[in-house]
Amino acid sequence: MSRMKAVQVDKPNSPLQLVEREIPAPGPRQVRIKVEACGVCHSDMFTVTGAYPGLQYPRVPGHEVIGTLDAVGADVPEWKTGARVGVGWHGGHCGHCPSCRRGDFITCATGQIPGISYDGGYAQYMLAPFEALASVPQEISSADAAPLLCAGITTFNALRHSGAQAGDTVAVLGIGGLGHLGVQFAAKMGFHTVAIARGADKGPLAKKLGAHEYVDSTAVNVAERLTELGGARVILATVTDAKSMSAVVNGLSVDGKLLVVGAAAEPIEVSPLSLILARRSISGWPSGTSSDSQDTLRFSVLSQIRPMIETFPLDQAPQAYARMMSGKARFRVVITPNT
Numbered sequence: 001m002s003r004m005k006a007v008q009v010d011k012p013n014s015p016l017q018l019v020e021r022e023i024p025a026p027g028p029r030q031v032r033i034k035v036e037a038c039g040v041c042h043s044d045m046f047t048v049t050g051a052y053p054g055l056q057y058p059r060v061p062g063h064e065v066i067g068t069l070d071a072v073g074a075d076v077p078e079w080k081t082g083a084r085v086g087v088g089w090h091g092g093h094c095g096h097c098p099s100c101r102r103g104d105f106i107t108c109a110t111g112q113i114p115g116i117s118y119d120g121g122y123a124q125y126m127l128a129p130f131e132a133l134a135s136v137p138q139e140i141s142s143a144d145a146a147p148l149l150c151a152g153i154t155t156f157n158a159l160r161h162s163g164a165q166a167g168d169t170v171a172v173l174g175i176g177g178l179g180h181l182g183v184q185f186a187a188k189m190g191f192h193t194v195a196i197a198r199g200a201d202k203g204p205l206a207k208k209l210g211a212h213e214y215v216d217s218t219a220v221n222v223a224e225r226l227t228e229l230g231g232a233r234v235i236l237a238t239v240t241d242a243k244s245m246s247a248v249v250n251g252l253s254v255d256g257k258l259l260v261v262g263a264a265a266e267p268i269e270v271s272p273l274s275l276i277l278a279r280r281s282i283s284g285w286p287s288g289t290s291s292d293s294q295d296t297l298r299f300s301v302l303s304q305i306r307p308m309i310e311t312f313p314l315d316q317a318p319q320a321y322a323r324m325m326s327g328k329a330r331f332r333v334v335i336t337p338n339t
């Protein structure tokens with residue numbers, strides 16, 4: 001068993017390709033993971049298109065990885081083979097840049113990302129530095145846990161640091177890969193949860209996920225509706241459309257915050273007066289570290305939060321990726337490399 005199957009990108013914009021490779025051996029401070037599940041994230045397009053600065057090819061994508069430690073390199077004191085672990089967007093940090101010296105590892109100046117900085121989870125095995133590992137509770141399956149390491153942690157960690165308190169109105173803009181988890185987290189954190197999406201048909205799903213209110217943005221003016229509800233203390237923007245974000249700012253309460261986690265390409269437009277008069281703000285949030293991943297998994301088990309997923313075997317990774325990019329997946333796509 002010295003060979004493995006992996007799916008790689010040979011150069012920017014070339015198709016995902018199933019290849020055979022040597023199973024890599026972990027160096028010092030590294031572990032090897034036998035991958036059980038890897039979520040397919042919209043950010044995998046950085047690897048497919050070459051849009052991320054400094055990317056080197058060939059590269060195996062994938063940064064929502066769950067698997068079992070099957071080899072441990074030198075100088076890894078705490079982790080043992082057989083442990084089930086996860087690796088998310090936070091794939092390692094340098095330890096000596098100004099952010100790291102403050103203990104703020106997710107903003108590390110040279111932070112590593114699996115599937116971008118090194119080969120990720122679209123493979124039967126992968127290597128990771130030990131500081132990127134999260135421990136996975138036994139109550140959750142690997143396929144369910146995988147999307148929680150990017151879509152999950154991003155919404156969970158943004159909400160828990162948002163300043164909103166139990167009972168406050170929190171709106172989640174968009175019910176997709178991120179939003180369907182954001183609605184569940186917001187409801188289980190005790191917020192008056194308002195889900196916002198396009199079309200009446202998403203209403204029953206939003207309620208099933210725990211939303212107390214559903215706003216169909218194609219039928220009503222979202223900002224006016226939120227104002228009728230007293231204004232949102234936080235609007236978690238999970239969509240990738242900047243115009244939809246611009247349209248909700250006036251639905252924020254006094255001191256309300258538009259919290260952006262959807263990577264829209266276009267600028268958000270906002271009236272300065274709208275920000276000034278009600279002390280509103282706009283900020284972003286970058287997922288979290290491996291210990292935040294661990295917290296996300298634990299909270300999900302505690303609150304019975306799970307992603308809705310579609311699974312594909314490794315040799316169908318191109319179809320899995322296309323399915324995710326089509327926007328039609330309900331709601332996260334997961335590859336299972338060793339089944």
Ligand SMILES: [Zn+2]
Pocket residue numbers: 041042043044063089150151
């Ligand atoms: Zn991601």
Ligand SMILES: [Zn+2]
Pocket residue numbers: 093094095096097098099100101107108109110111
């Ligand atoms: Zn650093």
